Amino acid sequence: MNYIDLELIIPEISMALLAGLIIVFDLFSSNKRLLVPLCLIGLLVPLFFCIAAAQESAEAGFMGTMQVDDFSIFFKYIIILATALVILSSATYAKRFDNHQGEYYSLILLSATGMMLLASATELITIYIALELTALPTAALAAFIREKKSAESGMKFLILSAVSSAVLLYGMVLLYGFTGSTHLSDIGTAIATQLSGSAGITDHGVLLFSVILITAGFGFKISAVPFQMWAPDVYEGAPTPITAFLSVASKAVGFAIILRILYMVFENEALSSDWTSMMAVLSAISMSVGNLIAIKQNNIKRMLAYSTIAQAGYIMVGLAAMTSDTTLNTSGPVGILVYLAGYTFTNLAAFAVITAISESSGDDSIDSFSGLIKKSPILAGIMTISMISLIGIPPTIGFMAKIYIFGAAVETNLTWLAFVGVINSVISAYYYLRVVKTMFLNSASEQSPIKPSIGPLSAAVISIVGTVAFGLYPRPIIELAREAISTIVG
Amino acid sequence: MEIPGILSIAIFLPLISAVIVAVFLNGKTARGFALGASIMELMITGYIFIAHKQYDMSEKLTTWFPESFPVQYFLAIDGISAPLILLTGLLGIVSIFASWNVSERTKEHFMWLLALQGAVVGVFTSMDFLLFFLFWELELIPMFFLISIWGTGRKEYSAMKFLIFTILGSAFMLIGILVIFAGTGTFDMMKISELMPTANLIMPIGILFLFMSIGFAVKLPVFPFHTWLPDAHTDAPTAASVMLAGVLLKMGGYGLLRVSAGMFPDQLEKYAWVLALFGVINIIYGAAITIRQTDLKRLIAYSSVSHMGFVLLGLSAVGGGITSLAMTGAALQMFTHGTITGLLFLTIGFIYERTHTRHIPDLGGLARRMPIFTVSLVVAGLASLGLPGTSGFVAEVTIFVGAFPAFKIATIIAAFGVVLTAGYILWMIQRSMFGPEKPQFEQIGDATAVQVIPIGILIISIIAVGIYPAFVSDVFADGIAQMLIMTGAN
Numbered sequence: 001m002n003y004i005d006l007e008l009i010i011p012e013i014s015m016a017l018l019a020g021l022i023i024v025f026d027l028f029s030s031n032k033r034l035l036v037p038l039c040l041i042g043l044l045v046p047l048f049f050c051i052a053a054a055q056e057s058a059e060a061g062f063m064g065t066m067q068v069d070d071f072s073i074f075f076k077y078i079i080i081l082a083t084a085l086v087i088l089s090s091a092t093y094a095k096r097f098d099n100h101q102g103e104y105y106s107l108i109l110l111s112a113t114g115m116m117l118l119a120s121a122t123e124l125i126t127i128y129i130a131l132e133l134t135a136l137p138t139a140a141l142a143a144f145i146r147e148k149k150s151a152e153s154g155m156k157f158l159i160l161s162a163v164s165s166a167v168l169l170y171g172m173v174l175l176y177g178f179t180g181s182t183h184l185s186d187i188g189t190a191i192a193t194q195l196s197g198s199a200g201i202t203d204h205g206v207l208l209f210s211v212i213l214i215t216a217g218f219g220f221k222i223s224a225v226p227f228q229m230w231a232p233d234v235y236e237g238a239p240t241p242i243t244a245f246l247s248v249a250s251k252a253v254g255f256a257i258i259l260r261i262l263y264m265v266f267e268n269e270a271l272s273s274d275w276t277s278m279m280a281v282l283s284a285i286s287m288s289v290g291n292l293i294a295i296k297q298n299n300i301k302r303m304l305a306y307s308t309i310a311q312a313g314y315i316m317v318g319l320a321a322m323t324s325d326t327t328l329n330t331s332g333p334v335g336i337l338v339y340l341a342g343y344t345f346t347n348l349a350a351f352a353v354i355t356a357i358s359e360s361s362g363d364d365s366i367d368s369f370s371g372l373i374k375k376s377p378i379l380a381g382i383m384t385i386s387m388i389s390l391i392g393i394p395p396t397i398g399f400m401a402k403i404y405i406f407g408a409a410v411e412t413n414l415t416w417l418a419f420v421g422v423i424n425s426v427i428s429a430y431y432y433l434r435v436v437k438t439m440f441l442n443s444a445s446e447q448s449p450i451k452p453s454i455g456p457l458s459a460a461v462i463s464i465v466g467t468v469a470f471g472l473y474p475r476p477i478i479e480l481a482r483e484a485i486s487t488i489v490g
Numbered sequence: 491m492e493i494p495g496i497l498s499i500a501i502f503l504p505l506i507s508a509v510i511v512a513v514f515l516n517g518k519t520a521r522g523f524a525l526g527a528s529i530m531e532l533m534i535t536g537y538i539f540i541a542h543k544q545y546d547m548s549e550k551l552t553t554w555f556p557e558s559f560p561v562q563y564f565l566a567i568d569g570i571s572a573p574l575i576l577l578t579g580l581l582g583i584v585s586i587f588a589s590w591n592v593s594e595r596t597k598e599h600f601m602w603l604l605a606l607q608g609a610v611v612g613v614f615t616s617m618d619f620l621l622f623f624l625f626w627e628l629e630l631i632p633m634f635f636l637i638s639i640w641g642t643g644r645k646e647y648s649a650m651k652f653l654i655f656t657i658l659g660s661a662f663m664l665i666g667i668l669v670i671f672a673g674t675g676t677f678d679m680m681k682i683s684e685l686m687p688t689a690n691l692i693m694p695i696g697i698l699f700l701f702m703s704i705g706f707a708v709k710l711p712v713f714p715f716h717t718w719l720p721d722a723h724t725d726a727p728t729a730a731s732v733m734l735a736g737v738l739l740k741m742g743g744y745g746l747l748r749v750s751a752g753m754f755p756d757q758l759e760k761y762a763w764v765l766a767l768f769g770v771i772n773i774i775y776g777a778a779i780t781i782r783q784t785d786l787k788r789l790i791a792y793s794s795v796s797h798m799g800f801v802l803l804g805l806s807a808v809g810g811g812i813t814s815l816a817m818t819g820a821a822l823q824m825f826t827h828g829t830i831t832g833l834l835f836l837t838i839g840f841i842y843e844r845t846h847t848r849h850i851p852d853l854g855g856l857a858r859r860m861p862i863f864t865v866s867l868v869v870a871g872l873a874s875l876g877l878p879g880t881s882g883f884v885a886e887v888t889i890f891v892g893a894f895p896a897f898k899i900a901t902i903i904a905a906f907g908v909v910l911t912a913g914y915i916l917w918m919i920q921r922s923m924f925g926p927e928k929p930q931f932e933q934i935g936d937a938t939a940v941q942v943i944p945i946g947i948l949i950i951s952i953i954a955v956g957i958y959p960a961f962v963s964d965v966f967a968d969g970i971a972q973m974l975i976m977t978g979a980n
Contacts, residue, residue, distance in 0.1 A: 331558070388631060393657075394624040403620065403664070404559065410668040413692055418668060422661035429657055430650070433634070437646060441638060478556050 005061035008068045011046040011053070011076060012116045018042040019109035026102020036091045036455065039105050043084050046116070050076045058487050064183050065123035072120035074337060074484035075256045078344050079119070082249040083112040085463060089352040090241040091455025092359055097144065104144060108245065111137040115253040122264065124172045124182040127257060128165070131221075134253065135161045138246060142238040153237025160220065160230040168217025174210035175265070184264040195270050204270060211266055211275050215282075221254030223305075224312045225286040235305035240358055243301055244351030247308045252340045255315060259333055262322065263488050272323045280320035280417050286313030287424040295431045300354055301364050303431060307390060308347070310428060314405060315339050317421055321408040329412050330485050335405035337481035342397035342470065346389040349463035353383045356452035356460065366435060371444030379452055380439045382464045387432040389467050392425045396471035404478070492545050493537070497565040497615045500534045500575065501625075503527060504582070504608035508601045517596035521586075524600035528583040531607065535579030539965070542572045548617070561677050564618040569969020570747060570821060571614045573962050574740055577828045578614065580951065581736040582607040585729035587944035588836050591843065592640065592727070599640060603729055606632035610737050614744060619667050619677040623660070629738065630656055633730060640727040648718075648725040655708055655718040663705030663745075666698055670753075683753050683976050699757035703750045709742030712802060713771045716795045723791035728839025731787065735794050736832040743801045743824045747817065747970075751805060755977040758808055765806035766893070766900045772799025774903065777910035781917070786838045786848040789918055790831060793874065796907060797827050800889050803904055807893040814970050816892025819885055821966040826873070826881035826955060833870040833948040837863050840941055841922075844934040850918065855927035862937040864923045866945045871915040873952045876908050881955035884963070 006013070022039060026032070050073050058069035087105060094101050114133030121127045139161065143154020176182055179190035191207060219227035235243045266275060290310030297303035318339065321332030354364065356379055361368045372380040389398030402425065409418040452460075470477050493499075507527035511520045538547065548566035555561040567575070585603055592599045609632065612625030630653055638649035667677070673689035674682055691698060708715040719739075723731050751758050758765075776796030783789035804820025841856070841863055842848050857864040873880035876887075886908065894901045937945065955962055 393631065394628050399624065399627070403623075403668075406664070407559070407668045407671060410665070410692070411672045415665065415669060415693060419661075419665055422664050423658075426654060426658050426661050429654065433650065433653065437638065437650075440635065441646060473554070475553070475555055478559065482556065482558070 005066075008053075008059060008061040008066055008120075009117070011049040012113050014045045014049060015043075015109055015113040015116060018045065019106040019113065022106040022109065023102050026106075032095075032101045035101055035105055036087060039087045039109070040084055043080055043087075046076070047080050050080065060122070062126075064185070065126040066117075066120050067122045068120050069484075069487040070480075071260070071484040071488045072256070074480060075119035075252060076116050078252050078341060079112055079115045079249050082245065082252070082344055082348065083108060085348045085352070085459045086241045086245045086249075088462075089244070089348075089355050089456040089459035090239075092453040093239065093241055093355050093456070100144070104141070107137040107141050108242075111141070111245070112249065115249055118253045119256045121257070122184045122260065124176065124184070128169065128172065131165065131168070131257075134250065135165070138242070138250065141242045141245075142234055144239055144242070145237075149237035150239070151237075153234045156230055157234045157238075164217050164220035164227065167213050171210045171213025171217060174206060174213065178206055178210075184261065188265045188267070191265065191268055191271075195268055207266075207271060208274055211271065212278070214261060215258070215275070215278070218254050218258045219282070222251050222258070222312045222315070223309050224282055224316060225289045225309060228286070228290070228309045228312075231309060232302050232305040235308075236299055236302045236364070240301065240351060240355045240364075243304075244348055244355075247304065247351070248344045248347050251308070251312065252344065255319075255336055255340060258319065259336065260488060262319065263333075276320050276323050279316055280414060283313045283316035283320055284417060284420045286310065286316060287421060288313075291424050291427045291431075294428070297431070298366055299364050300366050300369070300435065303366065303435075304347070304350065304354075307428070307432070310424065311343060311347075311390070313424070314402065314421055315343075317409050317414070317417055318405050320417060321405075321412040321414055323412065329408065330482070330489055331404070331408040331411055333485045333489075334478065334481045335401070335408045337484055338404050338474065338477050339401040341477050341481070342389070342401040342467070345463045345466035345470065346386050346396070346398055349382055349460050349467060350386040350390070352456045352460035352463060353379050353386070356456040357450065359453065359456070360450045366438055367442075369435060369438045370442040371447070372439040372450075374447065374449075375444060376450040376452060378457070379450065379460070382460045383439060384436050385464050385467060387436050389471065391429045391432050393429075394471065395468060397467050397474060397477075398471070400471055400474040404474075491541075495549060496534065496538060497547055497549055497567060500531065500538060501565070501608050501612045501615065503531055503534065504604040504611070508604035508608065511597060511601045511604065515597060520597040520600045521590065524604055525583075525586050527604060528579075528586045528607070531611075532579040532583050535575045535611070538567060539572045539576040542567045542569075543968075560675075561620045562618045563621060564678060565615045565621075566617040566680075567615055568972060569965045569967070570744070570973065572969070573821070573825050573965050574614045574737070574744055575611055577740065577825055578607060578610050578737050580947065581732055581828060581832050584736075584832055584836060584944040584947060585732045587940060588732055588839060589727065589729040590940050592729075595639060599636070599727075599729075602632040602635050603733070606636070606733055610733075610741065613741050617679045619670065619679055619682065621677075622679070623664060623667055626660060626663075626741065627657070629741075633734065633738065636730040637722060637726045640730070641725040642727075643725045644721070645725045648721040651718045652722040655715065659705040659708030659715070661705075662701040666701040666705070669693055669698055669701075679748070679753075680976075683973075686753050695754070696757060696760075699750065699754045699761070702754070703746065706742045706745035706750065707768075709745065710739060710798050710801065711742065711795065712768050712798070713775055713795070716772075716776075719795060720788050720791040723794070723835075724785060724788045728835060728842075731835040731839065732832045735790070735835055736828040739794060739798060740824045740828055743798070743820065746801075746805055747821065748973075751808075751817070752973050752977060755808070755974075758805075762806045762808050762896065765802050766897045769799045769802030769806055770900050770903050772796060772802060773907035774799075774910070777907050777914065781910065781914045783914075784850045786842070786850060786853075786918070786922065787835065789850075789914065790834045790838065793911065793914065794827070794831055796911065797823065797831070797874070799907070800886060800904070801827075803893050803897070803900065804889040806900075807896040814967060814974055816889060816896070817970045818963055818967045819888030819890075819892050821970065822881075822888055822959065822963050823885035825962055825966075826885045826952070829948050829951045829955070830870050830873045830880075830882055833866060833945065833952065834874065836944055836948065837866045837870065840937065841867075845931060850921050853922040853928075854925040855923075856931060856934075857923045858927060859931055859934055860936040862942060862945065866949065867919055867923060869949050869952065871919050873956070875912040875915045879953070879956050881952050881959065884956060884959040888963070
């Protein structure tokens with residue numbers, strides 16, 4: 001290793017330093033109001049380094065354990081954006097944590113550091129460590145309210161995350177045992193040579209088994225069925241901004257690493273036909289289960305938890321649509337990236353509104369949205385657009401992303417899966433519109449107008465502007481996503 | 491005189507007006523502003539209707555999406571769409587007048603009406619399949635709100651039913667569009683017509699035809715997908731009923747003509763008997779149910795089902811030698827039904843404002859109290875049953891003459907539909923307007939000046955097209971002839 005490699009992880013280093021700085025600042029200053037502006041300004045530093053890195057060509061370092069390319073930078077943008085918006089929407093919410101506000105923000109930043117590392121990790125052990133760095137602060141954050149539900153949420157997340165890590169590790173061990181390397185690219189070549197040899201069949205089975213274990217491990221991250229059990233409880237109990245963080249950033253990096261592993265290791269013809277059909281089935285199940293259970297929910301966070309499971313299903317359509325016959329197809333993965341970016345904007349808008357509402361009503365039930373159009377037209381408008389985007393109705397990015405990803409499915413002969421997807425969108429319209437209906441039609445018990453605080457409101461406005469602007473002109477995101485994917489497709 | 495970007499102006503004038511209404515105006519000024527915008531829109535659509543043959547109005551922007559996913563902003567107009575746009579402009583202004591007395595959430599009401607109008611114009615002008623689909627979906631949201639906020643009776647149920655039915659239909663359509671894209675590599679509707687015969691489709695073309703047609707059939711609506719229509723029409727506010735019956739149903743007919751007939755001529759010919767069969771079922775079954783209705787709006791709603799059957803019958807008459815005549819009849823039927831049913835819903839809405847009941851047995855003897863409304867109802871009614879001298883006659887006769895060579899028995903049966911229509915229309919007018927005067931209606935008055943304007947506009951257009959049908963039918967005939975040349979049929 002040489003010191004020049006450090007340059008590759010400057011965004012991560014600056015992020016971690018920012019987390020430290022926040023703690024120190026919190027220690028010496030009693031003015032907690034400066035924390036949020038400090039975080040936001042501080043986040044410009046890693047953002048700047050990411051933009052700088054994007055100008056250069058892809059580079060590997062740390063003995064091949066890390067790779068900074070357009071792909072990882074794409075995800076770093078999403079992570080930084082999500083982190084900034086989550087911190088912004090916590091501005092008032094976090095006041096309830098009194099003296100622990102500094103820890104709250106720095107834990108978010110630390111988790112974001114882990115995510116950024118994960119986005120560029122190309123070696124199994126690095127992946128694992130980055131994953132743990134992502135998960136541990138999140139578990140603490142989930143339990144941050146320190147009351148029964150929140151504690152349960154944190155505990156559940158910690159234990160289930162440990163279980164999923166164990167499964168993941170087992171899969172990695174198998175992979176190492178059969179290929180003798182922990183580097184993704186070496187594993188990829190080893191598999192290619194082994195499978196082209198005569199003794200292909202037995203290896204094939206074991207490799208497939210390790211794909212399944214690894215998928216199960218990451219399935220937890222992206223909350224895909226059948227690894228979704230934690231999501232509703234954790235989402236409901238965790239502080240609302242943290243729920244947003246989990247549903248967006250955590251999911252995005254989950255997909256990032258799955259994409260990287262699938263492309264660098266398992267893109268082999270003999271294997272890909274198997275795992276794409278596995279992904280197709282999981283995707284169909286995720287959408288259907290998530291949407292059907294979401295219909296019955298009365299707590300908005302729980303409803304969005306099931307919605308996020310369904311959304312994971314839609315995104316997995318892109319994973320299933322990676323191969324058509326023998327050639328790798330890129331529109332599926334590009335669709336995943338577009339969808340993730342769109343989902344980030346849309347979901348953060350929804351959660352920012354929920355944060356603003358629960359600040360004034362102290363309640364997360366869907367009924368607390370009754371008559372919102374009278375109480376706060378702007379929040380009601382933002383929530384409506386966000387719900388419309390989640391259904392996939394224009395003029396939002398949700399529509400464009402769905403079209404793109406289902407289009408990829410049709411291109412790769414997965415018309416049935418696209419069909420399941422659109423039918424599921426119809427089902428989802430029912431419960432998303434229930435929220436809209438509650439806001440516009442039900443009358444509130446008390447009529448006092450809600451004056452949203454500046455933090456969540458500005459987060460919601462920024463996100464919704466992104467949702468609509470990229471819904472009308474998605475080209476920049478699609479171009480960025482295409483460049484990102486082209487760097488990992490060999 | 492050439493006006494650059496006239497089609498975009500026609501779409502975005504109402505849409506931007508809607509935004510202005512939402513952001514800057516309040517109740518009364520919103521009303522005036524909306525009226526101004528709709529007058530402008532009527533002038534623009536009138537200009538487009540008159541001038542579309544003089545020069546090529548098409549607008550194309552190819553940089554909207556990357557080349558790999560070549561969605562274009564492509565607007566164009568031809569003989570098929572020009573009259574329908576004029577109809578939209580006409581009914582747009584009528585619907586503003588119809589909601590002149592809306593006192594509850596006035597501003598929102600006009601905002602949604604304008605947004606709806608813009609989206610519908612978008613559907614009729616889009617020549618890019620995805621843009622077409624975008625506007626097709628965009629129209630749902632305004633209509634959902636119009637029904638669910640300002641409606642009567644089971645309005646929330648009806649609004650949700652309308653929305654779910656339509657997006658279920660469009661789910662099939664979306665799959666179809668994506669399959670066509672996968673097969674032809676373009677979303678350009680003009681190119682698709684040329685490329686379809688040689689396209690490498692991943693599903694049997696018959697199924698593709700079915701998928702596309704289902705989307706339009708739900709909208710038209712075709713039996714057995716018609717059940718949303720009576721609910722939505724009955725519970726919608728007057729302005730929404732006018733738009734729904736007047737132009738939204740025409741989107742289904744337009745789609746059948748432009749897509750099912752324009753892109754799948756062979757399939758249309760093969761399954762023409764199915765269309766004719768369902769056309770006859772619509773006509774007879776719809777009319778039979780209509781006779782049984784006791785609610786004025788529900789009665790007109792079911793009569794729409796019957797009348798849309800004529801559109802189907804007209805479209806089915808391919809291969810009879812004079813295809814274009816029957817198709818022109820079908821298109822003309824769409825236009826005339828828009829004005830006639832618009833007038834019926836408008837008048838009934840006004841009557842309901844005064845009597846507070848639409849239950850026919852409760853009405854009666856109104857003719858003396860409200861002569862203007864009676865005249866309006868009689869004119870619309872007679873046009874609806876196809877009295878010579880009104881536009882309804884021209885359309886139906888054209889369809890019968892055009893369809894007879896192809897489907898003799900079906901046409902004969904369908905002709906009996908006219909008898910049924912005469913039955914329910916005359917019976918309805920007799921029971922509700924004539925007969926002995928009732929004491930509870932002694933105080934009610936006739937149309938106000940503001941209400942006479944939209945009634946006048948529609949009566950004039952009904953009579954004008956009845957006396958000189960070529961004004962509209964020549965335009966349609968021209969557009970259809972061009973389409974048939976392009977598809978190579980006849």
